[in-house]
Amino acid sequence: MDxxxxxxxxxxxxVLVPGMAYGSQxxxxxxxxTLVYGILxxxxxxHGDTMAFGTMAVILVTWLLQAWGVSISxxxxxxxxxxxxxxxxxxxxxxxxxxxxRFFRREKAAPVVFLIASVGVMFVMNxxxxxxxxxxxxxxxxxxxxxxxxREFKRLTGMNEGVAFKTSQGLTIVTAVIVVxxxxxxxxxxxxxxxxxxxxxxxxxxxxxxINPERVVMITWILAAALATxxxxxxxxxxxxxxxxxxxxxxxxxxxxxxxxxxxxxxAIAGGFIIAFSEVTVTYAYKKFLAYNLPPDWAxxxxxxxxxxxxxxxxxxxxxxxxxxxxxxxIFRGKAI
Amino acid sequence: MIEVKDLHMHFGGxxxxxxxxxxxxxxxxxxxxxxxxxxxxxxxxxxxxxxxxTSGQVxxxxxxxxxxxxxxxxxxxxxxxxxxxxxxxxxxxxENLMMVPANQSGERLLDTWIRPAQVAREEEQVRAKADxxxxxxxxxxxxxxxAGNLSGGQKKLLELGRTMMVDAKIVFLDEVGAGVxxxxxxxxxxxxxxxxxxxxxxxxxxxxxxxxISRLCDPVIVxxxxxxxxxxxxxxxxxxxxxxxxxxxxxxxxxPEAVS
Numbered sequence: 055m056d057x058x059x060x061x062x063x064x065x066x067x068x069v070l071v072p073g074m075a076y077g078s079q080x081x082x083x084x085x086x087x088t089l090v091y092g093i094l095x096x097x098x099x100x101h102g103d104t105m106a107f108g109t110m111a112v113i114l115v116t117w118l119l120q121a122w123g124v125s126i127s128x129x130x131x132x133x134x135x136x137x138x139x140x141x142x143x144x145x146x147x148x149x150x151x152x153x154x155x156r157f158f159r160r161e162k163a164a165p166v167v168f169l170i171a172s173v174g175v176m177f178v179m180n181x182x183x184x185x186x187x188x189x190x191x192x193x194x195x196x197x198x199x200x201x202x203x204x205r206e207f208k209r210l211t212g213m214n215e216g217v218a219f220k221t222s223q224g225l226t227i228v229t230a231v232i233v234v235x236x237x238x239x240x241x242x243x244x245x246x247x248x249x250x251x252x253x254x255x256x257x258x259x260x261x262x263x264x265i266n267p268e269r270v271v272m273i274t275w276i277l278a279a280a281l282a283t284x285x286x287x288x289x290x291x292x293x294x295x296x297x298x299x300x301x302x303x304x305x306x307x308x309x310x311x312x313x314x315x316x317x318x319x320x321x322a323i324a325g326g327f328i329i330a331f332s333e334v335t336v337t338y339a340y341k342k343f344l345a346y347n348l349p350p351d352w353a354x355x356x357x358x359x360x361x362x363x364x365x366x367x368x369x370x371x372x373x374x375x376x377x378x379x380x381x382x383x384x385i386f387r388g389k390a391i
Numbered sequence: 392m393i394e395v396k397d398l399h400m401h402f403g404g405x406x407x408x409x410x411x412x413x414x415x416x417x418x419x420x421x422x423x424x425x426x427x428x429x430x431x432x433x434x435x436x437x438x439x440x441x442x443x444x445t446s447g448q449v450x451x452x453x454x455x456x457x458x459x460x461x462x463x464x465x466x467x468x469x470x471x472x473x474x475x476x477x478x479x480x481x482x483x484x485x486e487n488l489m490m491v492p493a494n495q496s497g498e499r500l501l502d503t504w505i506r507p508a509q510v511a512r513e514e515e516q517v518r519a520k521a522d523x524x525x526x527x528x529x530x531x532x533x534x535x536x537x538a539g540n541l542s543g544g545q546k547k548l549l550e551l552g553r554t555m556m557v558d559a560k561i562v563f564l565d566e567v568g569a570g571v572x573x574x575x576x577x578x579x580x581x582x583x584x585x586x587x588x589x590x591x592x593x594x595x596x597x598x599x600x601x602x603x604i605s606r607l608c609d610p611v612i613v614x615x616x617x618x619x620x621x622x623x624x625x626x627x628x629x630x631x632x633x634x635x636x637x638x639x640x641x642x643x644x645x646x647p648e649a650v651s
Binding site: 251 | 466477482491495497553
């Protein structure tokens, strides 16, 4: 009994809690991708670097606030900086739209042209971020690091295994719930949200009904900027900020959006958790877990890790390819690519 | 009223509309008939702003509206419905109707923050209007149904409802009766007649169903091969030799009751 409970705690500590946090981060990132796809009808490859830009803005403001001695301890100062980061990202995306995408919209360019343009935008944003903050790792999490530490947990419960719960993980999950609730409220209850859905559903009729496409596009970019900045900041708080990591995040984020069904917000959330848990469970070393559940002399010597963490992106890639082969519209029947 | 002056619409070597001049009188239901390929739908598309005409002019109450975009015409109270009904399938019927009025303040993000009272008031007005339209069209039983789940005929009613949301002046109906069963067709016909009589709508419709045309349309314009053949009341048109030849077929000469 103790073995089972301990092994459950072990999994909670190394799989469940990190998976929930990572899943929430991917879900918020994928929501941004899926919204842009639903409205503008192209896969925005610059989303990962938009996240990097937003996080960078948050970090810069955080440093400024820290220098001024502003703090909301035990919560990280970055939360206070978040609205400013979002604003900066909104400005960036609206300018990008004006300088790049609007031209192609007027030309009525094919989706693949937008996609290629977004790759270009990605490289530019990538360069801008590295130029401003440098390519190195930045840690900007301050305040209390843990809600509960593993050692404390052991002391309180008297178990062998402790479950650590980081502030950043708690924040991520709470923020994800709030963001998702707010987004769905916006899409389903407000006029602006409904006009977005209408535009996504039937563009011709929306135009005929006098829905202003430029306004719908603008709202979409504003939402995408907010989602990207929030997702990026949460990821950065949880791990650390490095521009290249954010570029790499593009793959699991796209996998999440596509697995759930591109253009479908619910699918993006489900996809985020599917990808996150696949990644975490496949790269987790099961040695200790098996030791708890097997007779003592059966306990394995090796790490019992299916895949080294170096290859974690391969997991999303495999899932992505499988979904595209078997069910291109995704679980929630989004739009086929 | 709409005036079309010497309109040409060429697609490469094909003269789909070849010098059409006609007018749709205000407050009347004008029928546009003709054999397939006569250029009816092309004429509609040009008037409704989907195509830029090769040459010619379209006037609305004397003002030049040639080549204006569909949403610009919409703002002038000119709407068209489609041969295949269009709807926002993931919104309810009521939401579909409420989507119609342009420039609602709730569509601007800023206004929802700084002027919530005005947004709520407008929303309330639009909702009241939608409820009135739903009642007029007698579709209250499906008001909260997703529009994508409606039958073909109900979708046509919804199309008509959409025109009512903005009190359109001129409505172009493209084969509104196509694929609609008799009962619903009568409901549709009733609604169109009431809109014309009670609210002074101008309709202009492409239609193949002769009963439907006889019941609603006066006058009727006949097109063939990209040009206007003749126009007049349905009886005059039916008696016209040219029309019988071009459109109704020679076999009908002997049994005119087939079309009445």
